[in-house]
Amino acid sequence: MxxxxxxxxxxxxxxxxxxxxxxxxxxxxxxxxxxxxxxxxxxxxxxxxxxxxxxxxxxxxxxxxxxxxxxxxxxxxxxxxxxxxxxxxxxxxxxxxAPPVGAGNEGKPKPRRSPMPEHLRREEHHHEPANTDCPNPECGPMTRIGEDVSERLDIVPAEFFVHRHIDGK
CATH class of the missing domain: 1.10.287 (Helix Hairpins)
Structure with a gap:
């Protein structure tokens, strides 16, 4: 058998x-x-x-x-x-x-960083588009609808400050 x-x-x-x-x-x-x-x-x-x-x-x-x-x-x-x-x-x-569980990162939330301390000096760097004219002649000039701000901690000897990069949209 x-x-x-x-x-x-x-x-x-x-x-x-x-x-x-x-x-x-x-x-x-x-x-x-x-x-x-x-x-x-x-x-x-x-x-x-x-x-x-x-x-x-x-x-x-x-x-x-x-x-x-x-x-x-x-x-x-x-x-x-x-x-x-x-x-x-x-x-x-x-x-x-129990069967082994997959090693994927599905559903895992991204870590959130706390904001930079307010007492630090900020240096702002504005990055604007080179051309705000619409390529279509029937449109008018483009208007600003918002901005993305990212901060990076930097140090000058004995001084902390924050670079602010503001990207126009």
Whole structure:
């Protein structure tokens, strides 16, 4: 009899009913085995997650929950190692249980920089278009509809100032 994974639809069409029953029995046995493995892995992930949460609570908990000096010393000796070990086990268990996630940057917001401090001196550099006449003779001259301003921090020894580049539209 063939392996379950190598069977095709054509192979199943010519099989007698007793062979189909045997295949169904094998599939049920395999499903039960996979189900028990999944339950074991889920329980292991839950246990490791709980242990990691407890370690973090002990490490970063409120002062009223603080341990005595001797307890804390004993705990801190192994806390970092235990936490790293639990995190590695958790990552390994999650990696085995879940398919890998793509490494794309979809949906990742761009970082926003805070504006330059207002107390710094600004030097403005205006960049205007060379020609504001419309190429079509029926139009009139172009009008300014706005501007884009970008700032770059620069330094003169012992003096900070900001270059402002204003691009007309």
């Amino acid at each position: 063939q392996d379950l994974q190598s069977l095709t639809e054509e192979d199943l069409k010519g099989l007698p009913s007793d062979a189909i029953a045997a295949l169904a029995q094998q599939m049920l046995q395999r499903l039960r085995c996979q189900d028990s493995e999944l339950r074991f892995k889920d329980a292991k992930i839950e246990k490791i997650t709980f242990q990691l949460a407890r370690l973090k609570a002990w490490k970063f908990g409120a002062k009223t929950e603080a341990m005595s000096t001797e307890q804390r010393r004993l705990f801190e000796e192994t806390c970092v190692e235990d936490e790293a070990s639990l995190q590695a086990q958790l990552d390994q268990a999650r990696g085995a249980a």
